[in-house]
Amino acid sequence: MSVDSYIKPITDRTVIWKTTIDDRPQSNAGAIALGDYIIAIDPSPEAYTAPNFRKDIEEHFKLPVKYLLVTHYHGDHTRGVEAFKDTIILGSKQLYKKMKNEGKQFLPEIIFQDKLIIKNADSSVEFYYAGGHTACSTYAYFPKEKVIFLGDLLFADEFPWAGDKTSNPDQWISFFEKILDVDFAYVVPGHGPLCGKEEVRKQLKLLNELRDNTLKAIAEKTGPTGIKKPLIYELTNKSRVTRTMQFFYDFYSKMK
Numbered sequence: 001m002s003v004d005s006y007i008k009p010i011t012d013r014t015v016i017w018k019t020t021i022d023d024r025p026q027s028n029a030g031a032i033a034l035g036d037y038i039i040a041i042d043p044s045p046e047a048y049t050a051p052n053f054r055k056d057i058e059e060h061f062k063l064p065v066k067y068l069l070v071t072h073y074h075g076d077h078t079r080g081v082e083a084f085k086d087t088i089i090l091g092s093k094q095l096y097k098k099m100k101n102e103g104k105q106f107l108p109e110i111i112f113q114d115k116l117i118i119k120n121a122d123s124s125v126e127f128y129y130a131g132g133h134t135a136c137s138t139y140a141y142f143p144k145e146k147v148i149f150l151g152d153l154l155f156a157d158e159f160p161w162a163g164d165k166t167s168n169p170d171q172w173i174s175f176f177e178k179i180l181d182v183d184f185a186y187v188v189p190g191h192g193p194l195c196g197k198e199e200v201r202k203q204l205k206l207l208n209e210l211r212d213n214t215l216k217a218i219a220e221k222t223g224p225t226g227i228k229k230p231l232i233y234e235l236t237n238k239s240r241v242t243r244t245m246q247f248f249y250d251f252y253s254k255m256k
């Protein structure tokens with residue numbers, strides 16, 4: 001197995017941490033440095049990558065990590081949590097419940113319902129609940145340097161994984177519509193390259209098309225295989241698309 005990870009500065013006080021395992025790109029992690037400490041966003045994809053992620057950001061900023069935001073419950077965003085067990089874990093109320101039910105050892109200590117703000121020195125980081133990708137999905141925003149960390153609310157340059165059983169496509173679409181009014185220049189997606197607002201617009205277009213095509217397939221009783229796939233991204237994982245289509249079909253069938 002070959003693991004390749006690296007840190008890439010975005011602005012003065014933010015970074016993205018990328019990982020590839022056997023040439024396959026994995027989930028992203030990120031970090032924001034305030035005056036006295038670092039806030040990590042997701043622990044990196046694996047239990048064995050997380051200690052390196054932490055070491056890299058602490059060396060880069062010459063500060064300790066004080067908080068870790070876990071954006072949602074998926075394994076590639078939670079397996080590395082142990083490397084941050086001495087920090088304060090942040091997450092939504094739904095994430096706390098989910099992780100507790102799954103018997104996870106390290107649970108969020110600061111739990112928020114809609115919004116949480118952490119201030120230090122001359123700046124602050126805002127955390128918000130979104131839902132959408134999963135019922136527990138949250139994101140972080142650093143207004144001072146216009147950087148937003150979306151977790152898996154955004155799959156940049158690829159067809160998104162929108163087939164989780166707790167996913168809510170309508171909530172996801174409204175989230176994208178709302179977030180486009182926020183002042184940000186850089187987006188750290190859960191997967192894929194660092195990007196900007198244009199990518200959010202593109203993915204919103206995809207979810208809207210997928211919803212319309214699903215409603216059409218339901219009306220015509222074609223089953224999920226009859227849903228026309230939006231041709232927005234070249235990079236599509238076949239099983240991800242199939243499971244997402246099935247989920248959309250079931251989700252919108254139930255709503256009728």
Ligand SMILES: [Zn+2]
Binds near residue numbers: 072074133152161190
């Ligand atoms: Zn996910």
